[in-house]
Amino acid sequence: MKISVITICLNCREHIGQALASVQEQDYPDLEQIVVDGGSTDGTLEIVREFAAKTVGLRWVSGLDTGISNAMNKGLNLATGDIVGFLHADDYYPDKDIVSSVVERFAESSGTVWVTGGLLEVDSNNKVIRALPVRRFSRRRLLRNNIIYHPATFVRRVNLASAGGFDESLRYAMDYDLWLRLSTYSNPVLLNKELACFRVHDGSISSANRLDALKEEYLVRKRRIKGPVGSFFHALYQRYRLFVEKNRDICQ
Numbered sequence: 001m002k003i004s005v006i007t008i009c010l011n012c013r014e015h016i017g018q019a020l021a022s023v024q025e026q027d028y029p030d031l032e033q034i035v036v037d038g039g040s041t042d043g044t045l046e047i048v049r050e051f052a053a054k055t056v057g058l059r060w061v062s063g064l065d066t067g068i069s070n071a072m073n074k075g076l077n078l079a080t081g082d083i084v085g086f087l088h089a090d091d092y093y094p095d096k097d098i099v100s101s102v103v104e105r106f107a108e109s110s111g112t113v114w115v116t117g118g119l120l121e122v123d124s125n126n127k128v129i130r131a132l133p134v135r136r137f138s139r140r141r142l143l144r145n146n147i148i149y150h151p152a153t154f155v156r157r158v159n160l161a162s163a164g165g166f167d168e169s170l171r172y173a174m175d176y177d178l179w180l181r182l183s184t185y186s187n188p189v190l191l192n193k194e195l196a197c198f199r200v201h202d203g204s205i206s207s208a209n210r211l212d213a214l215k216e217e218y219l220v221r222k223r224r225i226k227g228p229v230g231s232f233f234h235a236l237y238q239r240y241r242l243f244v245e246k247n248r249d250i251c252q
Contacts, residue, residue: 001106002030003099004081004157008071010038012089013047015199018126020051020058022092028099035060036075044089069166069174076157076165085154090199094120098195102154105189113159114188117195119149129200134190139183143221146176148188151196159185170220172213177220 005023009016023033035048037060045062052058059078065071072086083106087093105115116137121129135147142148163181166174182188 001083001103002032002081003028003103003154004079004084005031005033005099006036006072006075006079006084006086007033007089008036008038008068008075008086009040009044009048009089011040011042011044013040013043014124015090015092016044017047017051018092019087019089020048022094023087024051024055024058025096026093026099027096028103031099032057032059032079032081034058034075034078036065036071036078037062038065038071039063066168067171069168069170072174073165073168076160079157081157083154084157084160085151087151087196091151092197092199094194094197098193101191101193102195105191106154106156109189111186112156112189113186114153114155114182115191116148116153116188117191117193119152120194120197121200122197123200126197128197131194133194134192137187137190139180139187142179142183143224146173146179146217148175148179149196149198150175151198152194153179153188155182170216172209173217173220176217180220180224 007016007019007023020033020035023031033055035058037045037048039062048060052060061074061078065074075086076084083102085099085102093099102115102117106112116134118131118133120131123129132149134152135141137147159182163178163185165178167177170177
């Protein structure tokens with residue numbers, strides 16, 4: 001079973017080396033890494049070239065794209081693995097057995113579409129801020145919140161293709177939109193293990209634009225809400241979430 005790990009980047013010189021190294025250090029042999037660069041000018045590509053020169057399983061492309069979704073779809077088009085994971089340039093795998101642990105779960109059943117686990121939030125110095133365990137899943141819970149951690153999720157490539165990949169009209173909630181589509185095939189298999197380290201810093205798009213991300217997430221959710229009652233309660237809940245988020249900054 002071959003695994004593809006896709007890393008997209010744009011001017012990520014500070015952290016991309018750790019992301020690449022954490023993939024190359026995995027103890028699973030049938031592994032490829034694909035780097036999709038958006039035209040970095042800060043030395044990121046030099047680091048990628050250094051890794052590619054000494055790593056058979058690393059391929060990379062560089063050029064302008066129209067956003068994160070477009071870049072991830074480029075990576076999907078290049079991937080040849082049976083299973084695909086996404087690890088952004090400022091994130092990394094915490095242990096060498098992450099991929100092999102995921103493969104074990106897929107191997108338990110040929111019908112497994114996707115596997116997801118927990119997450120470690122870390123700061124710029126790799127200090128753990130908090131551990132987020134894998135969340136109990138139901139589609140109903142997913143319709144309330146994005147309870148799936150992107151870098152801790154792996155999906156069969158054939159199902160990613162069937163689902164249509166990432167919606168390139170979305171800027172923030174493209175992963176949430178994909179999870180909702182995948183959940184129509186099956187629930188994810190849960191792995192009780194922190195599968196990735198997610199770096200929290202001001203340069204992160206999701207961290208710097210929290211309110212815009214919440215608004216787009218709601219628009220994605222509205223596509224799948226049926227009936228006036230459901231729409232009313234989801235709208236009410238969205239107002240509450242925005243209120244909490246706005247006041248979080250005031251209280252800090």
